[in-house]
Amino acid sequence: MVETHFKFFKFQPSILYKKEPTIIFDCPARITPTKNEIPVFLFIKEYLNEKFGFGAQKVEIQIVSKGKIIGNYFFENIEEYKTYEKYGLTAYRFPVEKPKLENEKIFVYPKIGNIAVDNINSSSKMPFSVFLANEGYPNYENFPAKYYDLHCHSNHTNDHIEFGAPVVCISDVAEHCGLDGVAITDHSYDLSCKPENFLEKDENLMHWNDLCRGDCPQSPAVLLGEEISVRRNNGGAVHLGAIGLKSFVAGTADGARSGYKRKNEPTINEAVKSVLDDGGIVFAAHPGEIPNFIHRLFLRRDYWRFSDFKNLPVTAFQAVNGNFDKNWRTARKLWIKLLLSGKKNPLIAGNDSHGDFNRYRAMNIPFVSIEENFERHFGKARTGIYLREKREERREKNIIEAIKNGQTFITTGPYLSIKDAKIVVKSSNEFGKIKRIWVFFGNYKNKKEECAVVNFADEKYNYSQEISPKLLETCDYFRAECECENEKGVFCFAATSAVYIKNSLILDFF
Numbered sequence: 490m491v492e493t494h495f496k497f498f499k500f501q502p503s504i505l506y507k508k509e510p511t512i513i514f515d516c517p518a519r520i521t522p523t524k525n526e527i528p529v530f531l532f533i534k535e536y537l538n539e540k541f542g543f544g545a546q547k548v549e550i551q552i553v554s555k556g557k558i559i560g561n562y563f564f565e566n567i568e569e570y571k572t573y574e575k576y577g578l579t580a581y582r583f584p585v586e587k588p589k590l591e592n593e594k595i596f597v598y599p600k601i602g603n604i605a606v607d608n609i610n611s612s613s614k615m616p617f618s619v620f621l622a623n624e625g626y627p628n629y630e631n632f633p634a635k636y637y638d639l640h641c642h643s644n645h646t647n648d649h650i651e652f653g654a655p656v657v658c659i660s661d662v663a664e665h666c667g668l669d670g671v672a673i674t675d676h677s678y679d680l681s682c683k684p685e686n687f688l689e690k691d692e693n694l695m696h697w698n699d700l701c702r703g704d705c706p707q708s709p710a711v712l713l714g715e716e717i718s719v720r721r722n723n724g725g726a727v728h729l730g731a732i733g734l735k736s737f738v739a740g741t742a743d744g745a746r747s748g749y750k751r752k753n754e755p756t757i758n759e760a761v762k763s764v765l766d767d768g769g770i771v772f773a774a775h776p777g778e779i780p781n782f783i784h785r786l787f788l789r790r791d792y793w794r795f796s797d798f799k800n801l802p803v804t805a806f807q808a809v810n811g812n813f814d815k816n817w818r819t820a821r822k823l824w825i826k827l828l829l830s831g832k833k834n835p836l837i838a839g840n841d842s843h844g845d846f847n848r849y850r851a852m853n854i855p856f857v858s859i860e861e862n863f864e865r866h867f868g869k870a871r872t873g874i875y876l877r878e879k880r881e882e883r884r885e886k887n888i889i890e891a892i893k894n895g896q897t898f899i900t901t902g903p904y905l906s907i908k909d910a911k912i913v914v915k916s917s918n919e920f921g922k923i924k925r926i927w928v929f930f931g932n933y934k935n936k937k938e939e940c941a942v943v944n945f946a947d948e949k950y951n952y953s954q955e956i957s958p959k960l961l962e963t964c965d966y967f968r969a970e971c972e973c974e975n976e977k978g979v980f981c982f983a984a985t986s987a988v989y990i991k992n993s994l995i996l997d998f999f
Contacts, residue, residue: 490515490532490844491609491852491859495649503856505610510535512608514599515654515846518866519620520587521667527619528665529599530658531567531581532844546602550585553596553616559588567601573655576684578644580655591623592918609850611858617847618863620919626667626871627904627915634873634904635669637888640716640730640774640807640839641867645696646675648687649745650852654844656700659867660711662846666868670710670888672732672839673700674774677717678744680737690748697737710884716774717764718742720754725791727773729760730807730839733889734769743790757797765802770889772805772837773798777820795826798834805892809838809899811849811865813982821984828966828987829936835892835986838870838899873898873983875906895986902981903973907988910961914952914971914983921975922948928956930964931987939964965990 490513493505511534520527529550548567552560564570564583573580588595598616599606606614626636642653653659656673663671675696683691700713714732718740721727726742742754755763764771776793784790806827808820827834843851846867853860875896876887891897898905902920906913914923926943941960943952961967966987974980 490534490652490654491850492534492648492650492652493609494534496856501856504858505856507608507610509608512601512604513844513850514601514606514617515844516597516599516617516619517662517665517868518618518847519622519666519868521625521665522591522623523625524665525587527585527587527597528661529583529585529597530654530846531583531599531601532654533579533581534652535577535579548581548583549600550583551598551600551616552585552588553598554588554590554593559595560586562586573657575655576644576647578652578655580658582658582661587621590621592621594618594620607850609859612850613861615863619847622667622919624917624919627902627917627920629904629906629913629915632875632906632908632913634875634898634906635888636667636871636873637670637672637712638663638668638839638842638868638870639672639712639732639772639837639872640674640810641671641842642675642716643673643700645673645700646679646843647682647684648676648679650855651843653842654846656711662867668868668871670712670884672712672714674714674716674730674732674839675700676744677715677738677740678742678746680715681739681741682746688746690746694737701735710888712885712888714769717755717760718744719757719760721757721791721794721797723791724789725785726754726789727757727791727793727797728775729757730772730774731760731764731769732772732892733885734764734767736763736767738763743784758801761801761803768889770804770892772807773803773834774807775810775816775820775841776806776823777808777816777818778810779819793823795823798827798832803834805837805897806834807839808836808984809870809901811840811862811870813870813901825931825938828931829933829938831933833895833987833989835895835897836899836984837872837892837897839872840865840867840870842867870899870901873900873904898983898985900981900983903971903983905969905971905983905985907967907969907985910956910958912952912954912956912969916950916973919975920981921973921979922950923952924948924972924974924980926952926969926971928960928967928969930960931966931968932963933965961990
């Protein structure tokens, strides 16, 4: 969510600045069929309470389907719906009855007083699009997967330009979307600052301690993590995702905070060692994203390169950050180069959501305008994790071990797996029929991948096929990708991690 109250000096011009709290509505972009309501959230960022007051008002929520109003909901005393109040952020949750519709998109239009959707200058004020699913996410009963969003931010990320939603709200939305869990990966440079003033360093690490002491509910599973700013050899900063660590790892290189000293910043290798020694896992966060000139100049922000992975035991590779777009193509190229060099980095996906449950809202031009991406939202890009253990009390350990072992695929729609040289694809009406499948065979000696393509004249929702042993005779690993298209012409995509071959035996994972 967008922070609009920061200024470098008192009389600095800003089109976004208002002498009132930031007011933002949000709701899930998808409702799984097992849920009977749509939770609509209202976030009020009361930056400097004594300066900006806010009186409780009536909330109205309108539901529209196919151009017709099918529901009007009124909430008179919003204080009754308050679910969170801390660190200058207040959250309200309004339960709206789910319409008796299936496999259909509706629109949710919330208002408080004369404010519709949000009070941010330059935003579209468009209603929220919500898909009412008639099926859960596609899955395969013989080799089932759990679905996780492994990169999102809570309100413990709080800085000059953005802030996240409370963990309790993130968990709630994950459950209503149909996810099995999330990883909270707040910025290291935000976690090390005081909750009441993000410009001051906090020696007591209140943000981190709050997360560790219970801000992370267990239904659905919420994994504690961190997005650490780490130093490349040239001094530029890249982001290292960490999950399952118990101790905070510092890193402020690109946080725009005063008192930065390069020599005090952790190198990539130092941060990786700290997390692994602490029992966690690490991943290259959004390695396909190339920072713009302003970010590189003023924030010292850099991007992941092939040389960064030399002698680096990174657990996984976040190739998708919101969608299979140009950043995926950049990350994919780097990932394949790593695979062919002998590196075993399984794929994971996330959305880097800061709230952004229904659509991505972020700063575009500081102090001037924001950008909105209606195709990117919390839970869209998911990590499918094949779990062998089913005991709930071991869930976090199972997730960590499964990612370590490469038991993952990434998707914005279909289920995809390779098990015992058998490819399985499962889709649904929501994500569409299978259009094509690619199988890639990597050879270390030739530093090259060969590709076999399966095109479908008669498109279908389910597909399974044994891979011919002859195709595996000369490769060191193989992997698969697939594409689906629904009736509205919307494409979705999935890709597996690599499956390796050793001594003529196919290894399920590592």
